[in-house]
Each structure stands twice: as structure tokens, then as C-alpha cells.
Amino acid sequence: MVMLYGLLWRLLLLLVHVNRALVSWLRVRLQSWKSRLWERAMASLLLPLALAGFPEQQKNPRLRYISDGMSLQKLPVHIGFLVTEEEPSYTDIANLVVWCMAVGISYISVYDNHDIFQKNHSRLLKEIERQQRHLMGGDGHPYNVEFLSNGSDKCHNGKKKSKVTLLQPLRRTLMTIPDPELVVKFGPVDSTLGFLPWHIRLTEFIFVPSHRDVSYKDLLGALKLYSSCQQRVGQ
């Protein structure tokens, strides 16, 4: 009887995994189908794709990001990215950091429980600088990033504009930085894995399946979700 229940349990887990894989596959197919449909619609109207967008914003991507940020009811002052996946992608995290800065978020925290970003922070900083040039279209004024990494080594880059912090579990007391209002968790593990226990008392959590190939649309979606949530703070 015990063996039977054991088998049934394994079957249940298998069904859940299959269900999740199917849902994730369908989501990807739907997205690619939607974008192909849009292209075909534009082609059928004999409009080149470039005209379908907003010409000024195509030339100056910064305006688009700024306008997206301003269109939200509320924007977090401090956002956290919690990566629970085993192998982090520096490019994707760098993209997220650049988009956050462009949209107007002042503090960005990046965390993984293996301290990978912590140990390779110079690589991350290089990647952020590279992605800035790539995403902002070579526009003359780069965002200024101040890197805070466990207090011992800081990289200054001119004026303070946005601060990126790499956090070791429970080591850093962020006395001057506001608590993160929003944490976006990437990956399959449903846990904070030691991320800033003191500071997350009122933090909203939003879950994104993976940080790999994460798009600006995914980030904007998370920010829109955050802007629509209400906090009663005990009342």
C-alpha cells in the first residue's frame, strides 16, 4: 500500500512537471505567433515596420523609456533582482539594470545565493557599460553607476545617478538606501534564499520564470503589476 502511494506521488509530480513544461512552451509559441501576426498585418497594409512604431522614439530610445516610467502610477525607488537559477547570465542582468536606470529607478539590487555576482562584480559592471552603449543607441550621455559591493570596493563613475548593489546574505547594512519596494524573482525556486530579511517587510514579490533572454516587455510588465498593487500596512 505504501509502495502504491509512493508510485502515485511520483506520477503526480510527473504530471505537474509536464503541465508546467506545456504551459511554458505554449506561452513561447503564443508570443512568437503574436509578433508574426503583427508583422503580417503591417505588411498587408503596405506599411514598412519602421513606420508602425513612433519615429522619434526609434531615434531616441531614452524618451521611450522615460515615458514608460512616467506612465506608471508608481515606480519603485529601489528594485531587487533575485536570481534563483544556477547559472546566471551577465548580459541579461546588465540589460535589466540598464532598463531600470532608463525608466528612472534609482537603486537596483542584484542577488543570488551562491554569491556569483558578488564574486564577479567587475565582469557585471563591464557588461552593464557594454549594454548601455548597445541599448541606448550610442547616445552621448551614459548613466552613472555607483557600485556598492560589500563595502570594501567601490567603483565611482562621476555623478551618482543609479546605484547597483551586490548583496551578500545578511552582511551589508544598507542604512542609507531605502527598502526595496519590489523584488523580481527569477527561476523555479519559491524562496527568498536569504535576500535582505530585515528590508523586505513590505516588499512586493513578482515572479518571472527565467532571467535568460528576459525582455524589456517582461520588466515593464512586472513594473505595471507593481504599480497597480495597493498596500494597507496593517490598516
Place this chain on the structure above:
Amino acid sequence: MSWIKEGELNIIERISANVLKAGPMPKHVAFIMDGNRRFAHINNMERQDGHTQGFNKLAETLRWCKHLNIPEVTVYAFSIENFKRTQEEVDGLMDLARQKFERLLEERENLEKHGVCIRVLGDLNLLPLDLQQAIAKAVLATKNHNKCFLNVCFAYTSRYEMTNAVRELAWGVEQGLIRSSDVSETLITECLYSNKSPNPDLLIRTSGEVRLSDFLLWQTSHSCLVFQSVLWPEYSFWNLCEAILQYQLNHKSIQKARELHREHQASLQLEADRLCTAEELQHHGNGKPTDAHTRQEALLHYITCREERVQNFLTALKHKRDLFFHDLCIEATTA
């Protein structure tokens, strides 16, 4: 309405429970019982009735946990922030609490039969004195029961709990019971209100909100978090099963993360012990360089002394906390 709902699971529930129990089961589940007021609003009830339904649901959930062999449950009943609500609502909640804790004392035999130990975590000084006394009686009456544990967080916030733990540590250093170098993450954990319990394996929040609202922030750093949209008074056995299934799916990765964290803490402690030992050897030494054997012996001796200091401190802390409840009970009987 009773704290413990009697009754067995039906056949389908029993089969599902047995299937789940074939996998790893959480030993400690924490609940943020959110959604009572929204439930009352949707069903055209008074808010107070919503809270009463919420309590009934708690009793039912405890019954399910008993059948699922989950020995420990912690619930977020009343936050320090909730004092900001209208006086009417706060008074209503205090009355409900009074009723329930007094009912608990009437059910003492039943609680003993089931071996239920009730603990109340929070800044109890904020509560009306008669409620404090009822709580103290309930806690002392069930203190020695050890089959299952219910921790009720009342007048609680995690930040207050953590601050209080640090205050206790400062008291310990002032009293000369421990040194400031003895303070560690592990020792802070031992000073929290929840120090008699293992960390929750699973935290469930109902009503669709996705935040922790100052609940067990320290203790749930490596717990499985499940957010469910169902309102608390509508919580069902199947919702609980769904949460446990999610725990089981996350079990391996969370265990790995916990182990990594434990190892990291152990290595930090060893590093700290080595530093302190080296300092001591420098102070008491005669300037001659020490050999590895002497250093190792000194290290082991230092660790033994530190552990003894910490044990004495924790015993004194426990005594202080037990005295608080005893004094309340004595006050109640002499009043």
C-alpha cells in the same frame, strides 16, 4: 467555537493525504491568514463575523495539519500595525481573542489528550492586561505538551522581534553573560520569540497579496513561499494540498540552499573563533610564536568556553521569559 475541530478526513481526502505523505512533508507550516474582511464584504457580513469565520477556518486547518502529520503551525493573528485600525475593529479583535483564549482553558483536557502546546509570540505588553493574563494561563497550562505546537503571533512584527532579540543580546553582554564577539546569526536566532521552534518549511499567504508584511522575515529566509489567491475563510483542504505539493517540488533546491547557508555560517563561526583565539594567545602569551598544536588546543578550549557562556545566557533568557508569564498568572489569581 472550539480550537480543535474533531473529525476524520473523507475517503478522497484520506487517499490524497496518503499520496502526499509519500513525499517529503513540511514539519512546520506558517500561515498569513489574510482575507477575512474582504470575505465579510463579499458576503454582506460584519467585519467581526469575517474574523470569527477566520478563526473557525484556523481550527479546521489545524485538524487537516494533524491528519497530514504536520506537527507545528505558526499563524499571524494580529500585527502591531493592526492597532492602526478603527478602535471598534481592534476592540472586536481583542474580544474575539479573549473569548478564544478563555475557551482554550475550558478545553484543557482535550488539549492534553492531543498534546497541543500553545505559544504566543509578540509584544504582549501592548495588549489589555486581562488578555495578557488569559494568554499567560493558556501558555503555562500547555507548556509541557509535546505532540503538536501552535504558535500564535499576536501583537507581533518581525522587526520588533529581531530588535528585541538584539536588545536581549545587549542585556546579556551588559550582565557579563556573553561577550559581544559571541554574537552571531545563530545566537540571534536563539533569542527570537520562536527560538523553541525550527524554522518554517512552508509559508502560505492567502488572499492573493504577494508580500510578507513583517511576518517571520528572519525565520523564513530559506522557506518555501506559497501565495494563494483564495480568501482565508474560504481556504480548503485542496488549497493546503496544493501548497504542500509546491513545497515538495521545491524541496531539493531549498534543502541545497539551506545546506549551503549552514556551511557558510559554520565557516564564519570557525573564522571568528580562530581570530578570538589568536587575540587571546597574543594577550596571554609570552611573545614566543605558538605551534600548531598549541593553537589547536587553545581553539578547542575557546570554543568550549564560548558554548558554555552561550548556554548559560540562553538559560537566563528562558528564565526571564518564563517569569514574565508566571508573574502574569500570579497577578491574575490575586486580582
